[in-house]
Amino acid sequence: MACVIEVNQLTKRYGGATAVKDLTFTVDPGQVTGFLGPNGAGKSTTLRMILGLHEPTGGSVTVEGRPFAARPRGLRHVGSLLDAQEVHGGRSAVAHLSALARSNRIPRRRVDEVLERVGLAEVARRRIGGFSLGMKQRLGIASALLGDAPVLLFDEPLNGLDPEGVRWVRELFRGLAAEGRTVFVSSHLMSEMEHTADQLIVIGRGELIAAESLEEFSARGTRQSVEVRTPAVGVLRDLLTAEGAAVHTEGELLTVIGLGVARIGEIAQAHGVPLHHLSARSASLEDAFMELTADSVQYLAGESR
Template sequence: MISVRGLTKRYGPTLALDKLSFEVRPGVVTGFLGPNGAGKSTALRIILGLHHPTAGEALIRGRPYARMRRPMHEVGAVLDADAAHPGRTAAQHLVCLARSNGIGRGRVAAVLEQVGLAEVAHRRVGGFSLGMRQRLGIAAALLGDPAVVLLDEPANGLDAAGIRWIRSTLRSLAAQGRTVLLSSHLMGEMALTADHLLVIGRGRLIADASPAQLRARAERDVLVRSPRPAELARLLTSLGASVTPDGAGALVAAGVDAAAIGDAAAAAAIPLHGLTPRGATLEEVYLEMTGDAAGYRALPEEAARR
C-alpha cells in the first residue's frame, strides 16, 4: 500500500507537484499516467525518498521510505535503466546492492535467472542493450522479494518482446498480491497492463479510476441509418438528442443511447438500417483529459508552418 497525501514540490518557480494525493492498492497493477513533464518521475522520486517534498508526505506501508533500514525487503524500484555503473558486471552490480541489505548471493543468481540474464551475469553492464539494462533494473528491484514494486517508464525504449515480458512480469507480481505501480506516458501500453489508472497533469491528479470507468467517461454518440432520415432526426431531437448528419447519409445522435433510439424508432414505425454506439478509445479519453494539462506541446503542423 502506498499513500501519497498533499504532495507538493517546487523547483524554483516551477510547481512540479500540486497537492497530489492518491493511494495505490496491493494485488493490482496501478498505472501512473501523464504527459511528459506532468510530475510522474518527481512523485516517484519523492515516494522513494530521493527528492524532498516541499509539502505533504508519501508513505509506503505506513512509513516514509527514507526511514526504512532494509528497504529492499519491502520495496523494489526501477527508476532509470542507466543506473548501474557501466564498469561492473551484472552480477557485481546486484551483489553490491544485495550486500547492503543483507541479501545472500544465492538470491542474486535467482533473480538473474528470473529476468533472463543468467548467461550474461559476468558481462559488464556498459555493453548491455537498453532491454538488458531494464531487465537488470527489475532484477535489482526483485532482490529483496518486496511486497511493493515501483517502476518509472519501464517500457521506454524496449522492443515488442521486451514490452510483453515486462507486462507479464508485472501482472504476475500483482497476482502474487504485491502492490505494483508503474508510470508511463503511453495510454496504449497502460490499457493492456494496468487494472487501475492514476492520471496526472501539471502535477495534479486528473483521474483515479479503472480503464473501464475512464472509457465510460468518454462522450458517446450513436450512428443511425434510416431510409427516412428527416423524420428520424425530428424524432431524436424531440428525445433531447443533438443530431447531425454524418455526410454519408447517416445521422450522428449524441445525448441519447442506442436502446432509446431503437425503442423510439419502433414506436414511430420508422425503419432503422443501422444502429452503432460509438465510444472514444482510452487513448482519446486520455488525450482529451490531459490536453489542457500537457506542459509542453508541439504546435499542430499547419500552425507551425505559418
C-alpha cells in the same frame, strides 16, 4: 498492515515552479496501478518523493504506514526502477546486483534467481556498458525484484524492449500483482497500460486528474478519434492542430481527436498531403487520456520529459 502507498496533499516546488501540487491518492496491493500524465506532469518527481529521494515541500507520502526513508534495508520493502541508464557501466550485472544484495542483507542466491528470471543469466558476467537499453531495463527490473519486496515501483520500464520483452514485462507485472504485491507503473505507452493496468492514477501539471479503474477512466472519453497514416506527419499534424484538433503521433500514425474523417480528408487534399490510411475508431484509453489531459500538456511532441 497492507502494503499500501498513501500520498496525502503532496507538493514539490523548485524555486517559483511547482512540479507537484496537493496530490492525494492511494495505491493498493493485488493490482497493477498505472501512473499516467503528459510530459512534464510530475510523475518522476512523485516517484522520487515516494522513495525519499526528493524531499516534499508539503504534504506526506508513506509506504506501509511509514516514510520509505525511515527503513534501513529499503530493497526488502520497496523495489524500484527509476532510470535503467543510472548504473556503473564498468561493472558486470552480477557484481552490480551482488553489491545491492550485500548492502541490504539479501542472500546471495537471490542474485542468480533474479538474473535467471529476467533472462540475463547468460550475460551475467558481461560489463553493463556493453548492454543494450533493453538489457539495461531487464537489469533494472532484476534490481527491483532482488529484495522480494511487497511494493514495486517502475518508471517507464518498457523503453527499449522488443515486442517479446514488452509482453514478458506485461505478464511479469500481472503475476506480481496476483501474488498480492503493490505494483505501481509509470508509462507513456497507452496501449500497454490498456492491457496491463487495473487502476489508474492520472496527473497533469502536477495535479490529480483521476484516480479510478481503467474502465471508468476510458469511459470518460466522449469524442471520437480518427487514425491517419501519412509520410508527411509533421505537416499534417500542424495543419490539424491549427484547426483545433488534439493530435498524437507515433511514427507515421496520427491519432486525432476533435476533427472527423471528412474534414481531415479535406484538409489533407487541400494541402497536397498524401494519406495512406484514414478511419474513425472506437474509444480507447488513449482517446480518453488525450481528451482529459489536453489542458495539461506542457511540451510539444518530440520533446523529452
